[in-house]
Amino acid sequence: MAGLNNTKATPPRWLLAELSYKCPLQCPYCSNPLDYAKHNSEISTADWKRVLSQARKMGAVQLGFSGGEPLTRQDLPELVCHARQLGYYSNLITSGYGLSEDKIIQLKEAGLDHIQLSIQASSQELNDYIAATESYENKKIVARLIKKHGYPMVLCVVIHRKNIHQMEQILGMAEELGADYVELANTQYYGWAHKNRDLLMPTKEQYEKAEAIAQAYKEKVADKMKIYYVIPDFHEDRPKPCMNGWGTTFLTIAPDGVALPCHSARELPALDCPNVNDFSIEQIWNESKAFNFFRGDDWMKEPCRSCDEKDKDFGGCHCQAYLLTGDMRNADPVCSKSPDHHVIEAAITSAQVSALSADEKPLLFRNSKNSRKYIENNELQ
Amino acid sequence: MTLNPDLIVRFSAIHRLQWEEAQQKDVILYPEGMVELNQSSAEILKLCDGSRKPEIIVADLEQKFSTSGLQKDIFNFLEIALKNGWIEQH
Ligand code: SF4
Ligand code: SF4
Numbered sequence: 001m002a003g004l005n006n007t008k009a010t011p012p013r014w015l016l017a018e019l020s021y022k023c024p025l026q027c028p029y030c031s032n033p034l035d036y037a038k039h040n041s042e043i044s045t046a047d048w049k050r051v052l053s054q055a056r057k058m059g060a061v062q063l064g065f066s067g068g069e070p071l072t073r074q075d076l077p078e079l080v081c082h083a084r085q086l087g088y089y090s091n092l093i094t095s096g097y098g099l100s101e102d103k104i105i106q107l108k109e110a111g112l113d114h115i116q117l118s119i120q121a122s123s124q125e126l127n128d129y130i131a132a133t134e135s136y137e138n139k140k141i142v143a144r145l146i147k148k149h150g151y152p153m154v155l156c157v158v159i160h161r162k163n164i165h166q167m168e169q170i171l172g173m174a175e176e177l178g179a180d181y182v183e184l185a186n187t188q189y190y191g192w193a194h195k196n197r198d199l200l201m202p203t204k205e206q207y208e209k210a211e212a213i214a215q216a217y218k219e220k221v222a223d224k225m226k227i228y229y230v231i232p233d234f235h236e237d238r239p240k241p242c243m244n245g246w247g248t249t250f251l252t253i254a255p256d257g258v259a260l261p262c263h264s265a266r267e268l269p270a271l272d273c274p275n276v277n278d279f280s281i282e283q284i285w286n287e288s289k290a291f292n293f294f295r296g297d298d299w300m301k302e303p304c305r306s307c308d309e310k311d312k313d314f315g316g317c318h319c320q321a322y323l324l325t326g327d328m329r330n331a332d333p334v335c336s337k338s339p340d341h342h343v344i345e346a347a348i349t350s351a352q353v354s355a356l357s358a359d360e361k362p363l364l365f366r367n368s369k370n371s372r373k374y375i376e377n378n379e380l381q
Numbered sequence: 382m383t384l385n386p387d388l389i390v391r392f393s394a395i396h397r398l399q400w401e402e403a404q405q406k407d408v409i410l411y412p413e414g415m416v417e418l419n420q421s422s423a424e425i426l427k428l429c430d431g432s433r434k435p436e437i438i439v440a441d442l443e444q445k446f447s448t449s450g451l452q453k454d455i456f457n458f459l460e461i462a463l464k465n466g467w468i469e470q471h
Pocket of ligand 2: 238304305307308309314315316331332335336337338
């Protein structure tokens, strides 16, 4: 490949296996690409097993089965079993839709270690609205079954302007359902969330109030339930680090076998992300253009290049830089040193105006119809 | 939560202790995370198998490494392990 060979690259530790873009839910903040309907092929069971084996051999140990909805793949138990034999710690990242007690038992026997269940809100009405699918009552049943069968459980709730007022109730619900961990993930504005940003972004005051509630709760349940709070970066003056550093830890494989250095890297232009049908994981990790692109700091432009904080955040998120400034090599505009920082302020103002307006435009839900519409319009332009 | 010297210690059911060939280290795995262990921490945790009280762990390790005076370090580590949920006492 491209004649590059980065022997200094640290091996992958985390493999995210996005088994399928199919999903019965339609969350308007989904991190899948807007044009996912275009990438509808799925690699085979044998391909996945080969990928798992190769990545494990390099040192990957945490494995996430996600999607879309990973339960749509009938071979999930077989893949879990293969992963267990290889010594992975397997995490199932699911909406819980269609997860029966039999399946929970079958997956446990196959060697699944943990289930992360998403729930959209603490009330049925809002959960079912955000998911655009009746799913709330079933999710609660699934949560209890997960605990009944001895799994550790992470309850994941994506936070945005439509549910941020439920912070206290969300935490109460997590505690009541017996979650071992609750992840309060403030929406990251890529993919579908980027399109819906005006409707999803809370105000600074809302964030502050919600965070104070989460912090207080943390102390209250310290021994019982751990709370991870993913901070909203739009109101910070330094960006979040790009993972642990690009191409240092994380490897994502999309449903069609495309290997991505970051789960939203599909949105970045000209990375030529390689496919596992053409290359081994070792070649992909060490030699591909995509995985080497943001390794080290040779790629950096100013102000990052001469910045004394560049080892802390690696210039922030390249997907965010691309989406908001048009150049993925730019500093993440969240950074107050970025010459494009004003786009963040403009986004905050725009969301505020939208929140106050009497006729907000409707949310764009994540489904194949909307994805195809997006593809058509994009290709016409 | 503090260590109770009279209760048996058991490695947590929702964590996994495992040797990692690639890193040549024992690690603790848990939902979406991993802690790398040094050799002495790993030796202690391997004895948290639901059959030993803290003092027995100390005695067994002192015997294994033909040494003495490990109690303070081992109790300190068990305290941390308990706080992190790596071990349980019932
Ligand atoms: S975010 Fe919602 S729509 Fe997207 S994959 Fe997850 S459950 Fe499905
Ligand atoms: S200038 Fe670049 S490297 Fe420095 S803090 Fe901002 S984003 Fe990070």
